[in-house]
Amino acid sequence: MTLQGESAEHQWVDDHAGPVVRPYAVTGGRARPVTGTFDLISLVTATRKDVSPEIGLGPEHLAIVGLCQRMQSVAEIAAHLDLPVGTVRVLLGDLMARSLVQIREPQSTVGIPDHSIFEAVINGLRAL
């Protein structure tokens, strides 16, 4: 290798290099979650304060548990971890299979939102 030192590393990690890790590398090549569908606005909450590393859980899994100490949507998790949504869905499936996260499906998948929800949104927006 003729490349050496810092300059060689930086060639690969600057913004123009694009993703350094392929999107499905962190899922072990899996494109679909083992369980769950995970709408973009499904709300995720961690069920435990922290999780110690164990077999089958990677740093991204642990990062999600950390992030979801405060309720987050699937879209927010993807944005904060800078991972594609599809990848996050797979990781969430793993966590759900271990009961490490709790998912709240959005209102809309249950049916047409109630009249009261519309009113709450209008009042909430007025109060902003």
Add this chain to the structure above:
Amino acid sequence: MDYGHSERPSGAAALPTAIKILVAGGFGVGKTTMVGAVSETRPLRTEEVLTESGVGIDDLSGVEAKQTTTVAMDFGRITISDDLVLYLFGTPGQDRFWFVWDELSLGAIGAVVLADTRRLADCFPSIDYFEERGTPFLVAVNCFEGARQYRLDEVQAALNLDPEVPVLLCDARSRSSAKEVLITLVEHAMKIRDARHRVD
């Protein structure tokens, strides 16, 4: 903010739920600007990586279809109450990402179609899409400096809209203006929802 589920006496009913509103329109019309103007944080960006199975099912020409494509969506969050979180999603502009729109619009309570009077035709695909799907929407004309001001009825006529579709002027950079647009949309969506509910 912390949501202490276990401290709530009433149980399941108090768990928060999320709803979404879409912000659509042509490229550069101010979708992300509007999302940012009313959201509680700067707009976030999420990406869907689409592989062969997702892209161009009608494209059999070969290698192109095997590439992965990244579709970026900007979105923001407004916490309405402890029980209700509203997400605003800017829709990806390119027509070839319609299937991402399908996922986005599934269960959306309504959509804002942002329009620029200098390039009015750019919002036609969005309008067609929401009309087709029956998603409640309104048209908000973003008032760009230097653009000729049109009367709202002129815009309504130019877009050939159902007279019930609200059309209003807005400044996508302004929080109060964006707020007003969203309130008008939710009121409109509520009216449609109530009317449909009565028929059912």
